[in-house]
Amino acid sequence: MRKLIILLSLVSAAYAWAPRPNPSRTSFQSSHSQLEELFDPVQFELPEINGDVAPPRPEAAIILASSVPIIFTPETASAAVAFASTAVPSALAAYGHYVALLGMLGCTMAERLTIKPNMTPEEEDFVAGAHIGLGVFGALIAYTGYLRAMVYEKGFDFYAHEPIFWLKVALVGVYGAASFFNTTVIIKRAVAKRNGDFKPMGEKLSKRMIQICNAELVAIATIPLIATVMARGVGYSEEFPWQAEAALAAVVFLGLSFKYLKEAFVFEDV
Structure with a gap:
């Protein structure tokens, strides 16, 4: 050809x-x-x-x-022709990834600035809506991230042997697990409000939810930096045992998910 x-x-x-x-x-x-x-x-x-x-x-x-x-430069020409077929889908996946990141940042900031003791029912509804938006953007960033890692960009064979990639996955797991606390609390309070058992949020619970939001904001600021280092192959090694790192990231996510879910269910706002 x-x-x-x-x-x-x-x-x-x-x-x-x-x-x-x-x-x-x-x-x-x-x-x-x-x-x-x-x-x-x-x-x-x-x-x-x-x-x-x-x-x-x-x-x-x-x-x-x-x-x-x-x-x-026939090699360059052939590579350009081969890449052209995936250029637009890859660009859309990258754009969706960035939009999702900005959306998560906006929703987390909305929660952080709204949560306080003795919120009104309207303010609690706003926090719940922001958290729903956070979940939607979180699903979008997970899907576009999957496309970029597995289908487009450098491919999974590259990222699997990149230790910083698995560090990024672990941090995303920490972010997701921590958000389970606020998710559970918001759902519990929405159910209580529907059943006519609404009580204003106390200072202890609001402080804990604000701490979670602060941790999420730190993660949103840190994970993209790690991603830029990862994409440039820093620490790449063909001998890297990526299965062990993947298992460690899964253990971190599952363990922290259990911790924050349990804390949310037994948390007493007194």
């Missing part, structure tokens, strides 16, 4: 620089072999017929310029 592309490029270039036939000149109606002898595609000399220089075709420069990368 590569040789065919090079051959077609050379043929297109030679045809583009061929002189225009002029009906008013009988010499331009001579055999095609005469033109081939006069035109030198390597030296780029213009042919002379009956003492006149035949003008080159205007589009010749464009065709030749486009053929130079293919002729001299």
Whole structure:
């Protein structure tokens, strides 16, 4: 396929620089072999017929310029063609990832600035809505992150042998596990409100929920930095036992999830 592309490029270039036939000149109606002898595609000399220089075709420069990368760097041309098929989906996945990160930041900030002791029912509804938005953006960032790690970008074979990738996964797990505390509390209070057993939030519970929000904001600020280092292959090693690191990240997530869920269910706001 590569040789065919090079051959077609050379043929297109030679045809583009061929002189225009002029009906008013009988010499331009001579055999095609005469033109081939006069035109030198390597030296780029213009042919002379009956003492006149035949003008080159205007589009010749464009065709030749486009053929130079293919002729001299066929590997780059082939890579560009192969990458073009996934360029748009990869860009959309990256954009979705960034939008989800900004959405999570906005929802977490909304919770952090709203939570306080003795919130009104309307303020508690706002916190619940912000937390629902956090869950939606969290699902989006997980899905787009999966696409970027497994389908696009450098592929899982690269990230699996990148220790910082698994550090990022572990930190995402810490973030998700910590958010379970606020999620559980918000659900419990929404159920109590629906059943007519609504009580204003106390200072102890609001302080704990604010601590969780602060930790989430630190994670949102830290994880992208780790991702940029990870994407550049810092610490990459083919001998890296990624299965052990993946298992460790899973243990961290499951263990902290159990901890925060248990704390939310037994937490007493007194």
